[in-house]
Amino acid sequence: MTPLLQVSHLVKEFRRGGWLRSGGTVRAVDDISFDVRPGETFGLVGESGCGKTTTGRCILRLIEPTSGQVIFKGTDLAALNAGDLRRARRDLQIVFQDPYSSLNPRMRAGAIVEEPLIIHRIGTREERKARVAELFGLVGLDPAQISKFPHEFSGGQRQRIGLARALALNPSLIIADEPVSALDVSVQAQVVNLLQDLQARLGLTYLFIAHDLRLVRQVCDRVAVMYRGRIVESAPANELFTNPAHAYTQTLLSAVPRVDPADRTERIPFAHEAYQPMALREVAPDHFAAI
Amino acid sequence: MNSTSDAPLLRVDRLRTVFTLPDGRDVAAADDVSLVVSAGETLGLVGESGSGKSVTALSILRLVMPPGRITQGEIIFDGRDLLTLDESELRAIRGRRIGFVFQEPMVALNPVYTIGQQIAETLTVHGLAHGRAARARAIEWLRAACVPDPERRAGEYPHQLSGGLRQRAMIALALCAEPSLVITDEPTTALDVTVQAEILDLLRELRASLGLALLLITHDLGVVAEMADRVAVMYGGRIVEEGPVADVFKTPAHPYTRGLLACLPGSADGRRLTAIAGTVPSLGQFPPGCAFAPRCVDRLPVCDTIPPGVTAPIGVESAGRSVRCYLHQPAAGGRG
Numbered sequence: 001m002t003p004l005l006q007v008s009h010l011v012k013e014f015r016r017g018g019w020l021r022s023g024g025t026v027r028a029v030d031d032i033s034f035d036v037r038p039g040e041t042f043g044l045v046g047e048s049g050c051g052k053t054t055t056g057r058c059i060l061r062l063i064e065p066t067s068g069q070v071i072f073k074g075t076d077l078a079a080l081n082a083g084d085l086r087r088a089r090r091d092l093q094i095v096f097q098d099p100y101s102s103l104n105p106r107m108r109a110g111a112i113v114e115e116p117l118i119i120h121r122i123g124t125r126e127e128r129k130a131r132v133a134e135l136f137g138l139v140g141l142d143p144a145q146i147s148k149f150p151h152e153f154s155g156g157q158r159q160r161i162g163l164a165r166a167l168a169l170n171p172s173l174i175i176a177d178e179p180v181s182a183l184d185v186s187v188q189a190q191v192v193n194l195l196q197d198l199q200a201r202l203g204l205t206y207l208f209i210a211h212d213l214r215l216v217r218q219v220c221d222r223v224a225v226m227y228r229g230r231i232v233e234s235a236p237a238n239e240l241f242t243n244p245a246h247a248y249t250q251t252l253l254s255a256v257p258r259v260d261p262a263d264r265t266e267r268i269p270f271a272h273e274a275y276q277p278m279a280l281r282e283v284a285p286d287h288f289a290a291i
Numbered sequence: 292m293n294s295t296s297d298a299p300l301l302r303v304d305r306l307r308t309v310f311t312l313p314d315g316r317d318v319a320a321a322d323d324v325s326l327v328v329s330a331g332e333t334l335g336l337v338g339e340s341g342s343g344k345s346v347t348a349l350s351i352l353r354l355v356m357p358p359g360r361i362t363q364g365e366i367i368f369d370g371r372d373l374l375t376l377d378e379s380e381l382r383a384i385r386g387r388r389i390g391f392v393f394q395e396p397m398v399a400l401n402p403v404y405t406i407g408q409q410i411a412e413t414l415t416v417h418g419l420a421h422g423r424a425a426r427a428r429a430i431e432w433l434r435a436a437c438v439p440d441p442e443r444r445a446g447e448y449p450h451q452l453s454g455g456l457r458q459r460a461m462i463a464l465a466l467c468a469e470p471s472l473v474i475t476d477e478p479t480t481a482l483d484v485t486v487q488a489e490i491l492d493l494l495r496e497l498r499a500s501l502g503l504a505l506l507l508i509t510h511d512l513g514v515v516a517e518m519a520d521r522v523a524v525m526y527g528g529r530i531v532e533e534g535p536v537a538d539v540f541k542t543p544a545h546p547y548t549r550g551l552l553a554c555l556p557g558s559a560d561g562r563r564l565t566a567i568a569g570t571v572p573s574l575g576q577f578p579p580g581c582a583f584a585p586r587c588v589d590r591l592p593v594c595d596t597i598p599p600g601v602t603a604p605i606g607v608e609s610a611g612r613s614v615r616c617y618l619h620q621p622a623a624g625g626r627g
């Protein structure tokens with residue numbers, strides 16, 4: 001199957017310690033490659049600072065990659081000029097982690113959802129209003145709440161607003177950057193179910209960025225584990241969670257607290273100091289590990 | 292001052308803490324809360340945000356600020372009712388006999404003092420060590436809390452530390468006076484799983500070596516399952532279920548406990564999660580009957596009348612367990 005998104009040798013370096021200081025650079029994303037297939041949910045997991053958000057932002061070119069290719073539907077996004085990039089972006093959208101800071105507090109919910117339609121000059125005023133009402137319904141928000149401000153909504157509802165906005169332009173790929181991390185488990189379950197319903201209804205593809213391994217296992221088809229800017233292992237979700245091959249993946253899995261005593265395993269420490277980057281190799285069908 | 296051997300270290304009895312809302316109403320954020328923590332025991336307190344866990348913790352420490360106040364109940368710690376003590380007596384208990392680690396370390400740690408100064412200051416205030424000895428003990432506590440290179444870290448300010456290190460510094464601060472009870476409010480929520488696992492290991496070790504009792508507040512049921520002896524589940528300001536953690540999680544009696552367990556990833560077959568409908572209302576928006584009624588799949592007509600009282604659960608192993616639900620009160624109109 002042709003991938004919808006192909007990331008190859010993506011690198012992003014940041015200057016260390018603020019401008020003017022000649023502290024060299026940090027490789028936040030260090031030569032990573034992966035494919036996302038149409039209709040699947042591809043998980044990117046790892047602990048804070050490993051480069052997940054930077055990867056998502058480089059794909060969208062919200063920040064400029066240092067090098068590498070991001071091929072979306074056959075086009076290299078990293079090489080597009082501003083106008084072509086703007087058109088391409090309609091098809092690929094992002095939902096952010098923090099439902100508190102990612103929505104403009106001075107805009108009404110309806111205007112937040114409508115904004116992408118205005119930016120891309122889509123529809124008449126009436127058509128846009130109808131589309132916003134439709135989007136509200138799609139994400140399970142009461143259209144009567146269109147003129148409320150973000151602070152009047154709960155965290156889960158705010159994530160729905162962010163999702164309605166992301167869906168406004170009928171994208172095929174959504175990059176969901178920790179979309180439920182800030183929510184209570186009960187509300188998290190509601191939003192995750194909504195994401196899955198929308199995927200089934202609209203044929204969406206997700207790049208699902210998360211640090212909660214339990215959640216990733218539940219929702220993803222395939223998963224890549226990031227550590228210090230690199231992918232250290234990738235595999236179909238079930239395979240990854242039952243046969244983790246990389247020591248770091250094993251460490252992560254062993255650290256997850258389990259409700260059922262029968263699921264508990266011995267904690268496996270990871271020798272961070274001894275870590276050496278290695279190339280990925282196929283250890284089982286579709287299962288790659290940097291070992 | 293020592294308690295008799297069979298009296299619990301902490302007994303909270305029918306605590307009620309109210310907040311005066313902007314509209315003038317007094318609404319309870321903790322209501323009829325009773326709980327017991329014995330010496331050396333760990334009690335987990337769980338529930339979604341807005342359930343009243345932090346208000347309960349702050350009430351126990353008498354740290355509730357206006358417009359909040361405690362209007363009812365007893366908080367018996369080591370034989371004395373904390374609600375009858377004056378501020379100077381409380382200061383001798385807070386931080387000395389009861390340590391606390393709050394959710395947001397930047398709130399509990401003073402940004403203008405180094406970590407070492409803050410621990411030394413705590414030791415000095417409680418008369419445990421002074422001057423150079425206090426500074427040396429501060430470093431030892433940082434070492435005990437697994438802070439690497441404690442001599443250097445002691446001289447750093449809170450903002451210079453990573454989240455995991457700040458949390459360890461908080462634990463060192465909470466434990467340095469060797470309290471008999473430590474209250475931790477979401478001590479690992481903002482941390483990565485591997486750091487969380489290290490902090491939990493640390494708490495386990497210190498609990499064993501110091502014989503600490505722990506009131507562990509978290510919304511992560513996995514953390515409670517691994518750490519606690521007993522669990523209290525809170526919703527709408529009330530404890531709705533309580534009992535030995537293994538029994539409660541294996542055969543939850545309250546629909547809310549069942550709902551919380553069911554929404555965990557991995558608990559249902561297939562991709563979908565079993566969500567609890569709706570959200571936690573804000574204070575003052577809870578219904579008059581059972582607070583959980585609008586979200587409850589098992590709701591009965593009687594549930595909308597008055598809040599259910601506490602009974603032993605029916606149909607499950609009930610030793611040491613209690614529940615607040617009409618399903619377990621056939622006489623009151625529940626199914627039983």
Ligand SMILES: Nc1ncnc2c1ncn2[C@@H]1O[C@H](COP(=O)(O)OP(=O)(O)O)[C@@H](O)[C@H]1O
Nearest residue numbers: 014015028046047048049050051052053054055
């Ligand atoms: N704008 C930036 N300037 C400098 N460093 C950055 C910037 N954004 C991210 N980083 C660094 O890049 C690394 C990866 O960050 P991020 O992609 O946010 O990780 P994650 O999302 O996995 O937590 C971190 O070390 C972070 O400090």
Ligand SMILES: Nc1ncnc2c1ncn2[C@@H]1O[C@H](COP(=O)(O)OP(=O)(O)O)[C@@H](O)[C@H]1O
Nearest residue numbers: 310320339340341342343344345346347573574
């Ligand atoms: N200072 C305050 N003023 C008004 N309401 C408060 C205050 N502190 C807490 N509350 C309310 O009390 C309820 C319980 O809060 P809290 O104990 O913080 O819940 P939890 O810790 O379980 O998330 C919430 O509805 C919260 O908004």
Ligand code: SF4
Nearest residue numbers: 581584587594616617
């Ligand atoms: S009392 Fe009624 S509404 Fe409340 S939890 Fe029990 S069954 Fe549900």
Ligand SMILES: [Mg+2]
Nearest residue numbers: 052053054178
């Ligand atoms: Mg991130």
Ligand SMILES: [Mg+2]
Nearest residue numbers: 344345346476
């Ligand atoms: Mg709290």
